[in-house]
Amino acid sequence: MVEQEVVVKNRLGLHTRPAASLVKLAAKFKSEIFLERDGYRVNGKSIIGVMTLAAEEGARILLLCEGEDEKEALAALADFFDRGFDEP
């Protein structure tokens, strides 16, 4: 199990479109992926779950990955957060 704290950087937060991209990215990995905010945890491969995080700009999210490709998964997801989901 690996984990890392990340921050939502884009202006409108983790709304529908970035949530969809995030889930698609997570689905590429075999590991189990979770996102946790203030103790509320959701499955990173569920768009409905990710949306319910209601993570706005500046929200801190804990990424947790567990499985054979956990390191790669964590790096890819953290990078996606870091890029502000490729949004303004």
Added chain:
Amino acid sequence: MNPDKVQERKEIVLRGIGASPGIAIGTAVILKKHGVVVEEKVAEPSQEMERLQKSIDRSAYELQKIYRTAVDKLGSEKAGIFEAQLLMISDPIFFSGVKKRIDGEKKNVEFIVSDEFSKQADQLRKSDNELFRQRAYEIEDVKNRILRNLTEAKLKSKFDGKSIVVTSDLTPADAVLLSRNEVLGYTSDFGGARSHASILSRSLGIPAVVGLKEITKHIEDGMKVVLDGYHGVVVINPSEETARKYEEKKKWCDQLDSELITEAGQPALTTDGRRVFVEANLELLEELPLLKSHGADGIGLFRTEPLIIDADSIPDEETQFQTFKKAVVEAAPDSVVFRTFDIGGDKLFIGDHDEPNPFLGWRGIRMMLDRPDMLKEQFRAILRASAFGKSKIMYPMVASIEEVVKANAILEESKASLDSEGIAFDRDIEVGVMIEIPSAALMSREIASHVKFLSIGTNDLTQYLLAVDRTNDLVANVFDEFHPSVIRTVKHIIDSGHDAGVKVAMCGEMAGNPLATVMLLGLGLDEFSGVVSTLPVLKKIIRATNYKSARKFARQLLKLDSSDDVKKALVEYLKTRFERIYHTTISEEYVE
């Protein structure tokens, strides 16, 4: 239901918000959504799994169809919300949770699906952020679609060309679907005039009354309904007399409409030769084809905020440019006034911030000056569009000259950056200021010396002059755009603008209100900008009015010291000179 019983029932009059103009008389068809009562039952898991899969498949098929129609009719940006619903409906994690519960608890699929979706929607509703709370509706929409398909009720067969749809809340998906089913009109318990579905219904030309609070409680399938989208009135079980009254009114309206549309192409010229301009306030690109048919002299207010709402993010320069370009090309040879993002207040927030007084807070040009990168991006998009047709720029929520100077400086930077990249734009692009804050109204002469035009925003101006929050029900009756102070301020702004040698326009609700037309004309207003549907009416009134008499009438109105007297005089004027317009378009709040 027994048809005799329907006849016996008492007439019920409900008042809501007229979201889309027109009169419809037809039969109620209730679109059940939130009202689906889900019972908890014991059920055989394997059978329930099969039912669930069938419903998911059917729902996905429907959504794909809606998505494709939406892409055609509305463009791929706006269709994005249906694409997201498609993703939800195939969320593997969520549905494996549902299946686990069906297997473990041996309960009916309706109960478990409903319970699981509601949990997620409730979670979203806890957010402090309006944008995220809105997402709860999308989840509810997906839930209701699955539940509806579980009962295998076929929606479409219920419509027969005489249907008026009654629902608790209309979603954009419903509006798109209904437009293909020859529905006469729709009404709902919730929603406002600015909700997405209301805007769509106006574009699609379907009369609508929303915000009726409890219409779904009063109505049953098959009841006769009259819907008056002009005045926001719905009559259930109309008496013969009421029905006749509305039939007649509908005939009038239809006839007047066709007359007005026929004459709409003629210039807004008074009988004694004063030429003014009648322009459109635009919310959606879908309204563009209506410009010419409704005689618009261009677009006097192009709201750019809907781009944010549609894209669910701040659209980049290229997206904005493509949208703006479509508008200027369609409006040519007339011009388009692009208002820079006016977010905040009741409109939309960026990120998570809570203000005790949003209307007095971080909004309009204040926000944009704090985010110069965003403003520059928008300026560049407008400037690029100006190479394809006449464009103008307008700053909202200006309180002081310094803001105009700062924004102008950023505009110059944007021009320089385009120059250095060799991108073409209109060097003489005109800049104007929206006058909607009392301080700006008082300083309008000085502000006018920094720009090429002023445009009066009466909604906010009224709100700030009278210190009344127009979204607060408790004081909504205090909000009064015919208050003498508002009219005198409008006069001051027009005179100041003219002193400084610039044109003065108005893009607030008042500009589109036929009751105010003669007064505004008499006060010297140069340009009227209102919703597209109202423009032919304004032109008709202007073309039949003598400017000199209007000036005299306006002078008399300026002497009045109460709003009631002003309204009485205006109602009387319209009633005696434009009786049909009076009867078909004037909201009943003025007719007491």
